[in-house]
Amino acid sequence: MEIIETERLLLRRPRAADAPAIFARYASDPEVTRYLSWPTHRSLDDTHAFIAFSDELWGRWPMGPLQVFARDGVTLLGGAGLIHETPYRASTGYVFAQDAWGRGYATEALGATVAWARTTSLRRIQAGVHSEHRPSRRVLEKAGFDCEGLMRAFSEFPNLRPGEPCDVFSYALVF
Numbered sequence: 001m002e003i004i005e006t007e008r009l010l011l012r013r014p015r016a017a018d019a020p021a022i023f024a025r026y027a028s029d030p031e032v033t034r035y036l037s038w039p040t041h042r043s044l045d046d047t048h049a050f051i052a053f054s055d056e057l058w059g060r061w062p063m064g065p066l067q068v069f070a071r072d073g074v075t076l077l078g079g080a081g082l083i084h085e086t087p088y089r090a091s092t093g094y095v096f097a098q099d100a101w102g103r104g105y106a107t108e109a110l111g112a113t114v115a116w117a118r119t120t121s122l123r124r125i126q127a128g129v130h131s132e133h134r135p136s137r138r139v140l141e142k143a144g145f146d147c148e149g150l151m152r153a154f155s156e157f158p159n160l161r162p163g164e165p166c167d168v169f170s171y172a173l174v175f
Contacts, residue, residue: 004066004112009105011066011080014031014054018067021076023047025097032098035133039158061088061090062120068109070094079119080109082117082125089124090117094139106139112144114173124174130157138156142166145171 004011014022027041027050031075041047050065057064066081078096085091092113094106117125129136131150141147153165158168 002122004116006108006112008071009077009108009112010069010071011109012066012069013058014067016048016051016081018076019044019047019051022050022067023078025076026078026095029098029162032089032095033159035130035136036093036159037121037128037155052145054131060084062092063113063116066109066113066146068105070095077105078109080106080113082113082122083124087121089126090122092125092127094136106136107142110139110143118175121164124172126156126170126172128168130160131169137169137171140171143173145173148172 009122021113023041023044027047030040033071043112054065057099057169061084063082063084065079065083067076068078068080069076076097077100078094080092082090092110094109096105114125127140127145128151129140137147151168151170154168156163156164
């Protein structure tokens with residue numbers, strides 16, 4: 001898979017040359033990363049480490065993290081993709097720059113990711129969402145994910161309360 005195209009978006013594997021844009025557009029923004037499971041990037045070194053991690057995942061599985069661009073292929077809007085846990089199960093997530101919020105890009109990117117996943121051996125895509133992050137829950141619901149329940153004190157969100165596990169809603173799409 002080289003590029004996934006939607007009506008408004010292009011999704012592709014991260015490249016080393018993307019690091020400055022990833023850092024500037026979303027990874028270093030504390031408001032954007034507030035409800036994410038990874039720490040806000042403090043330097044480009046953190047972003048380069050993400051790209052190395054992404055390359056490792058892409059080396060083992062048919063899909064990994066994706067960068068989400070406007071159809072012009074230049075304007076970076078955010079990130080999405082899958083992290084495989086087994087050949088049949090993967091986790092998903094998404095992150096978008098603040099100026100891309102509320103425009104349906106996350107729903108569109110997630111839908112494209114799910115459509116691609118249906119062509120593989122995957123049978124389950126799951127996501128965990130901080131209990132207070134309603135917009136992210138809504139994106140998953142619009143994409144057809146079911147809420148499987150609330151998991152108490154389940155996962156750390158390092159940009160909220162480092163070292164303290166928070167409540168997480170578990171979502172899944174099974175096909």
